[in-house]
Amino acid sequence: MKHIVVLSGAGVSAESGLKTFRDADGLWEGHDVMEVATPEGFAKNPELVLNFYNERRKQLLEVKPNSAHYDLAALEKDYKVTIITQNVDDLHERAGSTNVIHLHGELLKARPVNSNNIILWNTDMKLGDVDEKGRQIRPHIVWFGEAVPMIDLAVDVCKTADILIIIGTSMQVYPAAGLKDYVKKGTPIFYIDPNPADIHDKHVKTIKEKASSGMKTVIKDLTS
Ligand code: APR
Numbered sequence: 001m002k003h004i005v006v007l008s009g010a011g012v013s014a015e016s017g018l019k020t021f022r023d024a025d026g027l028w029e030g031h032d033v034m035e036v037a038t039p040e041g042f043a044k045n046p047e048l049v050l051n052f053y054n055e056r057r058k059q060l061l062e063v064k065p066n067s068a069h070y071d072l073a074a075l076e077k078d079y080k081v082t083i084i085t086q087n088v089d090d091l092h093e094r095a096g097s098t099n100v101i102h103l104h105g106e107l108l109k110a111r112p113v114n115s116n117n118i119i120l121w122n123t124d125m126k127l128g129d130v131d132e133k134g135r136q137i138r139p140h141i142v143w144f145g146e147a148v149p150m151i152d153l154a155v156d157v158c159k160t161a162d163i164l165i166i167i168g169t170s171m172q173v174y175p176a177a178g179l180k181d182y183v184k185k186g187t188p189i190f191y192i193d194p195n196p197a198d199i200h201d202k203h204v205k206t207i208k209e210k211a212s213s214g215m216k217t218v219i220k221d222l223t224s
Helices: 010-016 039-044 046-060 067-077 091-095 151-159 176-182 211-223
Strands: 003-008 080-085 100-102 105-112 137-141 163-167 189-192 204-207
Touching: 003 067, 003 176, 010 067, 010 091, 010 211, 039 046, 046 105, 046 137, 067 080, 067 091, 067 163, 067 211, 080 151, 100 151, 151 176, 163 211, 189 211, 204 211
Parallel strands: 003 080, 003 163, 080 100, 163 189, 189 204
Antiparallel strands: 105 137
């Protein structure tokens, strides 16, 4: 069975109603990402950060996967599929994808500060929510400047790709953006984005469409 690797970003969830990062001139839901997605921001104003993710968590529970998520999940009928996502939402899983690697963490998980003891968390989080050792609980999100624990696994996965689908990412944040360079030379690449970045690789088919329609084009190619 051929192995399809998918690299997804915020654009795949845009049609579900979740905002992307760079389409709103660097603001994430009205906030400077440096204020709400860095350890320094959390140290400076933990309540702002905790409330920001409380809002994101509430919003996630109100939105649904879109047809791009479902089409990606349906590929599992005919292919081995690994989804490597920069998204912290659970829309790939809710659409039925069974093998999802979250490079930048997950909104519905949490951990104590300075610990990797990950727990499920789907309600509001506030200062004073601590673990049994009295450590403040924080969102299980990889903030700017923090290590990306899943990157080595993601690199190994990309090396085994027979087909790569890049969908809804501006390819601006490393190390995620560098993953495409680990696929074997000559691997067919589909890049779906209405406003695509330049990818200098002759094996890339750039599909200048939104995720939902772009995935229909990919499926047509795969089945032709
Ligand atoms: N369908 C497909 N792609 C879309 C759509 C859509 N409907 N709408 C927008 N896009 C594209 C944009 O053109 C852009 O290229 O999605 C991409 C979103 O890019 P970013 O906002 O930079 O999001 P992403 O690439 O996921 O950011 C990576 O940066 O802020 C950090 O940790 C955060 O995981 C995030 C990382």
